[in-house]
Amino acid sequence: MCNFSTIEIGGFALFNLSNLNIGIGGKIDFILYAEYEKISSKSKWDRSNWFYKQTGDLGLRVSYSYKPFLISLESWFGIMNMISGPTDGADIYQNHFGVLIGYTF
Numbered sequence: 001m002c003n004f005s006t007i008e009i010g011g012f013a014l015f016n017l018s019n020l021n022i023g024i025g026g027k028i029d030f031i032l033y034a035e036y037e038k039i040s041s042k043s044k045w046d047r048s049n050w051f052y053k054q055t056g057d058l059g060l061r062v063s064y065s066y067k068p069f070l071i072s073l074e075s076w077f078g079i080m081n082m083i084s085g086p087t088d089g090a091d092i093y094q095n096h097f098g099v100l101i102g103y104t105f
């Protein structure tokens with residue numbers, strides 16, 4: 001299992017249709033640290049040199065607002081292979097999904 005520490009910078013272009021927002025976006029991930037943990041032995045190793053320092057993602061978002069409340073579904077898809085080190089031909093792409101619930105003041 002790999003654990004990453006990253007800083008992500010990006011943006012969305014949102015299209016408003018009444019209470020519904022639909023958007024596409026992009027972001028750059030700056031990988032600060034990557035740690036590999038072998039589950040069977042609980043040992044941990046720094047593997048930051050196995051991964052590129054920057055990767056890119058494309059995202060989709062759908063948001064619905066009702067009065068001050070907001071709910072969003074968001075997904076990000078990696079467009080760059082993250083691997084730069086000795087991993088026997090493995091490819092790793094970052095993909096993740098999220099649900100955001102908010103309130104507007």
